[in-house]
Amino acid sequence: MATMTQSIRRSAIGLGLFAIITGGTIAFTHALTEERIAEQAARAEARALFEIIPESAHNNDMLRDTLILPASDRLSTKGPVTVWVARQNGQPVGMIMPVIAPDGYSGRIRLLVGIDLAGTLLGVRVISHNETPGLGDKIETRKSDWIxxxxxxxxxxxxxxxxxxxxxxxxxxxxxxxxxxxRAVVKAVERSLV
Structure with a gap:
């Protein structure tokens, strides 16, 4: 009986050590890559902004010319959001705002929606999603032109x-x-225009 208890104890200690080492490795890797991941996300967002409103269509620093809007049910945002303003010679020509499609097949779909002063869509880009590869991911411009x-x-x-x-x-x-x-993307884009 004592050997069985010792065997269980050894196994539990071994499993505990394995869990601690594995958890520590994951936390260390996360700490090392967190800043780089955030930088890559910011670059991808900037690329999407300039796909929606190209630099040739404005002469301000759109990345710095921003407004903060409060959370909005219409945009399905939970907290304040940044809206980027494009200006030509100081006059607004359009804006880009984040919109969430909360009802995607695999969860939330984060979008950027560009609108000019007349309420016409300048473009829409997907920033992040968890849609099924080969099916729902066709909302990405690298997969299709649907968007x-x-x-x-x-x-x-x-x-x-x-x-x-x-x-x-x-x-x-x-x-x-x-x-x-x-369907989720269309509904979210329509809500952003209202």
């Missing part, structure tokens, strides 16, 4: 009832086998 279909649209183009995917009688295509993702 570019929003450019030039407004609340009146298409008509309000058509701000949906085609299977629901709307104007926007969906993906074969992945209707939930495009």
């Amino acid at each position: 570019k279909n929003f450019e030039g649209r407004s609340l009146g183009n298409p008509k309000p009832r058509q701000w949906s995917v085609k299977t629901n009688g709307g104007a926007f295509d969906q993906f074969t086998g992945a209707t939930i993702t495009p």
Whole structure:
């Protein structure tokens, strides 16, 4: 009986040491890479901003010309958000704001939505998502041009009832086998225009 207790004790100690070493390694790796990951995310966000409103369309430092908006149910944001303002010779020509599509197939889809002063969409880009590879991830520009279909649209183009995917009688295509993702993005973009 004593040898069985000793064996269990040895196994428990070994397992505990393994857990401590593994947890420490993960925490150390996280600490080493956290800043680099944040820098890469900021670069990706800046690239998306300049895809929506190219530098040729404004002459201000859009990355520094920002406004802070409070949390908004319409944008599905939980806290204050940064809005980037594009200006030409000091006059606003457009803005880009973060929007969340909370009802993607695999969770929240973070978007950047650019709108000009007339309420016309300048562009939409996906910043992050967890959609199914090969299906829902076609919302990314590197996978398809689907997201570019929003450019030039407004609340009146298409008509309000058509701000949906085609299977629901709307104007926007969906993906074969992945209707939930495009439906969520279309709803979120429409909400940002209201």
